[in-house]
Amino acid sequence: MKTSALSALLLGVLAAAGIRAEEIVVIVNPAAGPISKEQIADLYLGRSGGLTPVDQPVGSAIYVEFYKKATGRDIAQVKALWSRILFTGRGLPPKQLPDSAAVKHAVAANPNVVGYIEKSAVDASVKVALPLD
Amino acid sequence: MNAQPLRETLRRRVGRIAEPQFLFPLIAVVLLAAMWGATLGLIRIKRAEAAHDAAILSRELLGTYEAQVVRVLREIDQTLNLVKFWHERTGMHGTLSELEDRGLLPPDLVFSVGIADRNGTIVESTRPLGTVSVAGQDYFRKQRDGGSLFVGQLPRGATGDGRLPFTRRLNAANGDFDGVVIVTVDAAFFVSGYDASKLGEHGVLGILGTDGIFRVRRSGESMFSGDAIDYSSLLPTPDEVEAEPPVSLGSWDGVWRWSSAREIYGFPLAILVGLAREEQLAAVQRDSIGYICRAAAGSVGIVLLTALLGRMSWQLAQSRVRESESKLEHARRVEYLAYHDGLTGLPNRSMFSKLLSQRISEARRYNRQLAVAFLDLDRFKQINDTLGHEAGDQLLQEVGTRLQGCVRDSDTVARLGGDEFVVLLPELQDGKYAATVAQKILAVIGKAFTLIGHEFRVTASIGISVYPQDGQDEQTLTKNADIAMYQAKAEGKNNFQFYSEKLNANSLERLTLESSLRHALERDEFRLHYQAKRDIRSGRIAGMEALLRWEHPDLGTVTPMQFIPVAEETGLIVPIGKWVLKTACLQSVAWQNEGLPPLSIAVNMTARQFSDEYLLQDLASILEATGMKPQLLELELAESLLIHDVENTLRILTGLKSLGIRIAVDDFGTGYSSLATLQRFPLDTVKIDRSFIGDLVGPSENAGLADAIIAMGKSLSLTVVAQGVETKEQADFLQAHACDELQGFYFNRPLPAYQFAKLMRAQTPEITYRGTRAGLQNPQP
Numbered sequence: 069m070k071t072s073a074l075s076a077l078l079l080g081v082l083a084a085a086g087i088r089a090e091e092i093v094v095i096v097n098p099a100a101g102p103i104s105k106e107q108i109a110d111l112y113l114g115r116s117g118g119l120t121p122v123d124q125p126v127g128s129a130i131y132v133e134f135y136k137k138a139t140g141r142d143i144a145q146v147k148a149l150w151s152r153i154l155f156t157g158r159g160l161p162p163k164q165l166p167d168s169a170a171v172k173h174a175v176a177a178n179p180n181v182v183g184y185i186e187k188s189a190v191d192a193s194v195k196v197a198l199p200l201d
Numbered sequence: 202m203n204a205q206p207l208r209e210t211l212r213r214r215v216g217r218i219a220e221p222q223f224l225f226p227l228i229a230v231v232l233l234a235a236m237w238g239a240t241l242g243l244i245r246i247k248r249a250e251a252a253h254d255a256a257i258l259s260r261e262l263l264g265t266y267e268a269q270v271v272r273v274l275r276e277i278d279q280t281l282n283l284v285k286f287w288h289e290r291t292g293m294h295g296t297l298s299e300l301e302d303r304g305l306l307p308p309d310l311v312f313s314v315g316i317a318d319r320n321g322t323i324v325e326s327t328r329p330l331g332t333v334s335v336a337g338q339d340y341f342r343k344q345r346d347g348g349s350l351f352v353g354q355l356p357r358g359a360t361g362d363g364r365l366p367f368t369r370r371l372n373a374a375n376g377d378f379d380g381v382v383i384v385t386v387d388a389a390f391f392v393s394g395y396d397a398s399k400l401g402e403h404g405v406l407g408i409l410g411t412d413g414i415f416r417v418r419r420s421g422e423s424m425f426s427g428d429a430i431d432y433s434s435l436l437p438t439p440d441e442v443e444a445e446p447p448v449s450l451g452s453w454d455g456v457w458r459w460s461s462a463r464e465i466y467g468f469p470l471a472i473l474v475g476l477a478r479e480e481q482l483a484a485v486q487r488d489s490i491g492y493i494c495r496a497a498a499g500s501v502g503i504v505l506l507t508a509l510l511g512r513m514s515w516q517l518a519q520s521r522v523r524e525s526e527s528k529l530e531h532a533r534r535v536e537y538l539a540y541h542d543g544l545t546g547l548p549n550r551s552m553f554s555k556l557l558s559q560r561i562s563e564a565r566r567y568n569r570q571l572a573v574a575f576l577d578l579d580r581f582k583q584i585n586d587t588l589g590h591e592a593g594d595q596l597l598q599e600v601g602t603r604l605q606g607c608v609r610d611s612d613t614v615a616r617l618g619g620d621e622f623v624v625l626l627p628e629l630q631d632g633k634y635a636a637t638v639a640q641k642i643l644a645v646i647g648k649a650f651t652l653i654g655h656e657f658r659v660t661a662s663i664g665i666s667v668y669p670q671d672g673q674d675e676q677t678l679t680k681n682a683d684i685a686m687y688q689a690k691a692e693g694k695n696n697f698q699f700y701s702e703k704l705n706a707n708s709l710e711r712l713t714l715e716s717s718l719r720h721a722l723e724r725d726e727f728r729l730h731y732q733a734k735r736d737i738r739s740g741r742i743a744g745m746e747a748l749l750r751w752e753h754p755d756l757g758t759v760t761p762m763q764f765i766p767v768a769e770e771t772g773l774i775v776p777i778g779k780w781v782l783k784t785a786c787l788q789s790v791a792w793q794n795e796g797l798p799p800l801s802i803a804v805n806m807t808a809r810q811f812s813d814e815y816l817l818q819d820l821a822s823i824l825e826a827t828g829m830k831p832q833l834l835e836l837e838l839a840e841s842l843l844i845h846d847v848e849n850t851l852r853i854l855t856g857l858k859s860l861g862i863r864i865a866v867d868d869f870g871t872g873y874s875s876l877a878t879l880q881r882f883p884l885d886t887v888k889i890d891r892s893f894i895g896d897l898v899g900p901s902e903n904a905g906l907a908d909a910i911i912a913m914g915k916s917l918s919l920t921v922v923a924q925g926v927e928t929k930e931q932a933d934f935l936q937a938h939a940c941d942e943l944q945g946f947y948f949n950r951p952l953p954a955y956q957f958a959k960l961m962r963a964q965t966p967e968i969t970y971r972g973t974r975a976g977l978q979n980p981q982p
Contacts, residue, residue, distance in 0.1 A: 126310055150310050151393035156269055164309045 091187035092134055095172070095194040097179040103197045109139045111182060112162060113146075114153045121162040122174055122183045130168075134184045137200040225511030232503045240496040244489045248482060255481035256445040256459045262399060263461040263474040266406060269394055274468050277384050278350060280307055281369040284314060284382045288371055297325045311390045313364070316371070317341065318380040330385065344370040344381045352410060352469060355388055357427025360417055363388045388426055392419035403456050403477035409435075411469045418473070420454065428453040435462045436471065448478050542616040544594055545601035553615035553623060557675050560627040564668055570629035571668045574639060575682040576604070578646075579660045579694040581620035582772050587812050592652040596659070603645045607638060623682070629667070639663045639697035647695070660695035662686055671700045687712070690770070715767050717753055722776055726752050729784050730951035733960065734803075734922060737936050742964055744801035744835070747785040748951045749777070769809050778810045779819055786829035788954055797961050803835040803865060803886075808842045812849075817856045824860065831861030835886065839867045843882060844874045851881060858883045865922070870910050879917060887914035889940075891925025911938050 094108055103119075110116040112123075112135065124131045127143065135146050150161040165171050168185035175181045176193040190196055217223065283305060288296045297314055300306050306314055306327060315326035321336025335341045340353040353366035364385040373379040395406045407418030413432035418425055430452055437446070446461045460475035540552035548556065557573070564571045578600065585593035597620065604614045604622060613625040624642070626635055642663060649656045664686025672678035685700040692698060721727060728750045736743040751759040768774040782804055789802045810816065824831055836857065843850045843866065854864055865886035866879075870893050893907040914921035923940045926932050952960065 147310065147387070148389070148393060150308075151387065151390045154308060154311060155273060155390055155393045157272060161308045161310045163304075 092130060092137065092184050092200045093187045093190060093196045094138070094182065094184050094198045094200065095175050095190065096182055096197040097175055098193075098195045099179045100195065100197075103182065105138070105198060108182070108198065113139055113141075113149060114159045114161070117159075120178070120181045122171055122181060123162040123164045124168070124171065124184070125164055125166060130184070130186065134200070138184075222511070222515070225507045225514065229503055229507035232507070233500055236496055236499050236503070240492050244485075244492055247485045247488060251482050251485040252448070252459070252478075253445065255476045255478070256447075258399065259446060259459045259461050259474050259476045262476075263463060263472065266394070266472055266474055267463055267465070270391065270408065270470075270472050271465060273386075273391070274465060274470070276307060277312075277367050277386065278369075278468075280305075280312075280314060280384050281350065281367060281382055284316065285369050285371055288316060288382065289374075289379075294325070297327055301327060307384075311387045313385050315383045315385070316380060317383065319345075319378055320380075324380075330383075335381075335383070338366070340366050340368045340383070341381055344368050345378050350468065352416060354410070354414055354416065355426035358425065360388045360424035360426045363417075363426060365391070365416055388417040389419075389424055391417050392424060395419045395421075397421065400474075401477055401480035403458075403480050405451060405456075405458060405460065405473060405475035405477075407473040409462075409471045409473060411464070411471065415453070416470070418453070420456075425453070432471075435460075435473070436464065437462070451475065542601075545598050545616050547601050547605075547622075548613060548615040550615070550617050553613070553617065553625070554675060556613055556615075557625060557678070560625060561668060561673075561675060561678075564627065569627075570631075572626040572629050572635040572665055573668075573678050573682045574624040574626070574635065574642075574663055574665045574697070575679075575686040576622040576624065576642065577662050577686055577690065578620040579662055579690070580770075581659070582770075583809060583812065584652075584657065584659065586772070587814075588652060588657075595652050596650055596657075599650055600646065603648075604642060607641045607645055612638075623679075635665050635667065636697070636699075639665060643695065643697065662689035662694050663697035664689055664700065665697060666700040714756070714759070714764060715771060717756065718751075718764055718767055718771070718773055721751060721753070722773075722780060726754075727777065727780060728752060728953065729781065729788065730953055731788075731802075731957040732951040733949040733957070735949075737940055742800065742961060744803065745957065746803040746805075746837070746951075747781065747788075748805075749781055765807070769807050772809060774807050774809045775813050778806065779823070782820065782834075783823050783827065786823055786827035786834065789833060790828050792958060792961070795958075797958070799830070799833055800961075801833050801835050801863065803837050805837045805867065808839075808845070811838060811842055811853065816853065817860065820857070820862065821860055824862075832863065835863040835865050837865045837867040837888065840869055840871060840874055844878060847878060847881070854883050868924075869914070870906075876913060876917075879913075884917065884919055886920045886922055887917065888922045888924050889914070894923050894925045894927075894931055894935075907934075908938060911935075911940055 094103070096103060107116070107119075111119055111121045124134070126147075132143050135141055135143065139146070141149070153159045154161060165174060165183070168189045171183035171185050172189065172191070172194050175183045182197070184200070185194075187196075187199070284296060284300065287300060296316065297306070306312070309327060313326060313328040313330065315323050315330050317323050317335050321334045321338075321341050323330055323333060323335065338353065340351050343351045349369075351368045353368070355363040355365065365388045367384045367386065368381045371379040371382055391408050392406045395404075400406060402421040405418055405420050408416045409430070409432065410416055411432065413429050413435075415426055415428045415430070418428070437444075446459050448457050449460055450457050451460070457478040458475035459478065459481070460473060462471055462473045464471045540549060541547065542549045560571055563569070578596075581593070581596070584596060597616070600622065601614065601616060604624065608614060608624060608626070611628055613627075615623050615625070617623055624638065626638060629635065643661060646659060646661045649658055651657075664682045664684065666672060666678045666682035666685060668678055671681045681700040685698045689696050689698040730748045730750050731745045732748060733742045734744040734746065735741065749761055749765075751761075751764055753759055765774070768777055785802050785804050789800070793799050813819075823829070824834070843854075857864060863885040864883060865888055866882075866884055867888050868890040869887045870890045889907065889910055893910060911921055921940050923931075923935050926935065949960070
């Protein structure tokens with residue numbers, strides 16, 4: 069019992085450290101224009117359209133981290149918000165993509181797409197619109 | 202006939218109500234009732250309105266929710282049918298991923314799709330369903346047995362992350378059971394549209410199965426699943442469908458709500474929307490409290506206001522009553538004062554006049570006599586002037602009281618004004634009664650009065666007239682009583698007189714005299730005549746006496762004996778006396794300036810003059826104004842006057858002497874004063890009364906008396922003057938007894954100024970009295 073708790077704690081610390089070490093960046097197509105933090109928040113909360121946001125898998129670490137940093141909301145709040153929009157027929161939540169590679173692929177293919185990946189995953193195919201801290 | 206008394210009673214009742222103590226509370230009650238009635242009515246209306254609005258709103262929200270739920274359900278069913286179709290078409294594997302790639306599956310956020318084989322094992326799913334086999338689930342088993350869409354349940358309790366499974370049966374090519382396709386939806390999703398701004402914190406939004414079990418319900422932020430309710434009672438009957446939903450109790454949480462429910466067409470589900478009564482009415486409740494507070498404040502206001510107004514009205518009524526009472530009192534007083542004398546309380550002139558007329562009528566009717574007695578206090582003016590008005594008033598009051606004590610109840614005593622009183626004796630048995638009463642009055646008046654601490658005596662003069670012989674009407678009777686009174690005064694005062702015809706003339710004359718006298722001074726009708734006083738040895742003029750004469754244009758020469766008493770009585774003597782002194786002094790000074798020898802001049806002084814408070818002042822100013830030497834002025838005072846109040850006399854005489862004026866005692870021998878008294882006074886001259894001189898040559902005892910008096914005068918070292926010498930014999934006697942001066946007709950009658958001056962000028966040192974009477978009377982030039 070004690071050892072599993074201890075290892076969980078260790079993992080948590082590592083995870084936290086890992087997350088801290090792993091910065092998230094918002095990426096756009098290299099041809100796309102600049103984008104502000106407010107715009108990102110509005111996009112991912114369904115308050116405005118224009119661009120096409122994409123999500124990482126719901127409930128994943130990066131998903132939770134992104135929403136927290138970009139919109140200041142936790143997963144329950146995000147879910148409730150998007151449920152409401154979806155239920156009342158006012159919109160669709162961002163499409164879920166399986167991983168950062170898929171995100172990069174989607175962003176590179178379409179100048180309207182916006183996504184988020186680990187900073188370390190950034191390459192020449194995409195442009196960093198905004199680092200999140 | 203019956204209406205009459207009824208109307209009366211009604212009018213009286215209304216009148217009573219109109220009184221302040223009933224009216225104002227009544228008004229207050231009416232106002233309060235109106236206000237509270239309106240307020241409570243308003244509250245009731247507002248509540249009904251709010252209830253109506255809530256019911257309607259719940260109906261509206263139901264409509265919206267229905268549309269949303271139907272859309273979602275249709276999408277779910279579409280997905281189920283799509284997967285079923287694709288799977289049945291293409292086989293078991295890869296269906297979901299293919300559909301997903303084409304974007305044909307609902308969003309991952311809320312939905313997940315899965316396929317289970319005929320054994321219940323999950324072969325595909327968009328997200329991990331958390332279990333490998335669903336064989337145990339009722340939604341699996343149901344599909345194995347049936348074929349329509351089935352909606353699973355969640356366990357009873359808080360919903361949390363629970364997901365609702367929607368399933369359809371998968372068929373093999375031959376129609377056998379081939380497994381199920383499952384779409385799970387976050388239960389919370391179905392109530393994610395809960396709008397707290399419309400539904401409040403205690404409204405309800407929920408999905409039920411046709412089995413009566415809640416799949417999910419939400420109130421505020423809390424979501425629950427699994428409660429069972431009475432499904433049949435929830436849904437409206439066909440006639441209730443269009444009507445407003447009533448308030449009902451939610452059995453799952455005990456809240457009263459306006460709830461609407463509806464079955465979803467094509468699905469084994471129903472929706473429920475409810476608005477909590479307390480919440481919906483909360484605003485109205487607040488407002489109601491506001492209204493009630495205002496009504497309460499208004500009530501207090503009304504009560505206070507009506508209390509205040511009532512009080513004011515009552516006070517007004519009180520003050521009106523008081524005012525009318527005081528007016529009445531005032532009116533009574535005025536009436537009393539109109540008919541009564543303020544000082545004595547006796548009836549006044551106007552009342553007496555009325556009374557007299559009345560009594561005369563009565564006397565005429567019953568053939569009776571009546572008497573009117575006018576009463577005047579003698580020398581009242583002197584008392585008033587010397588002692589002051591307070592003493593005068595006291596005297597009048599006391600007189601009024603004493604007079605009332607002299608008469609019967611049926612008689613009347615009245616005060617006509619000043620010192621005039623009148624007594625009315627209406628039921629005269631005989632003339633004697635009037636006389637008896639008059640006598641009694643005189644006696645009573647004659648008793649001493651105590652005024653300002655001292656004792657004084659007064660007397661009265663009474664004049665009586667009798668009806669019908671002395672007059673038949675008010676004016677005549679009063680006039681004749683007045684005339685009788687004047688006669689009483691003329692008769693020496695302190696007596697009563699009955700009216701008689703012959704009095705009329707005298708009295709008229711007297712009245713004329715008095716009024717003429719008032720104007721005599723200003724009309725310059727007075728003159729001074731001078732009578733020479735001769736020295737007994739040398740026969741020369743040693744001095745003179747100034748005597749007052751009155752030349753009236755109509756009455757002619759009025760003798761002092763006629764007018765002096767009137768002047769004394771009326772007080773006119775004072776200004777007349779001043780004129781006399783002034784004229785005498787001026788004349789003396791004028792003669793001295795002409796070179797005539799300075800002679801003493803004597804002026805008579807009356808009691809009234811003597812007691813005048815300004816006597817010394819006036820004399821001093823006259824002496825100064827005229828430049829007269831005081832030693833040449835001699836004032837003659839009657840002996841009786843001097844001894845009336847010895848101390849007072851002494852004081853005044855001392856004052857006169859300090860001015861340098863000489864004092865002479867007039868009418869000496871008539872006053873019964875002792876030598877001792879005389880010695881106290883600072884006297885310069887004694888004038889022997891003419892009555893003694895007249896007796897000189899008669900019986901020897903009278904001669905002896907005159908002798909004694911001369912001796913008395915001489916013993917006092919005073920100049921002795923004999924008055925009223927008329928015969929030679931008298932003159933001889935007097936000379937023999939060494940009287941100093943003679944004065945009298947024998948030698949000279951009083952002459953006017955210019956004649957007297959001639960007399961003085963004509964005087965030679967050697968003139969003697971031994972000439973003929975004629976010679977002396979007509980002295981040589």
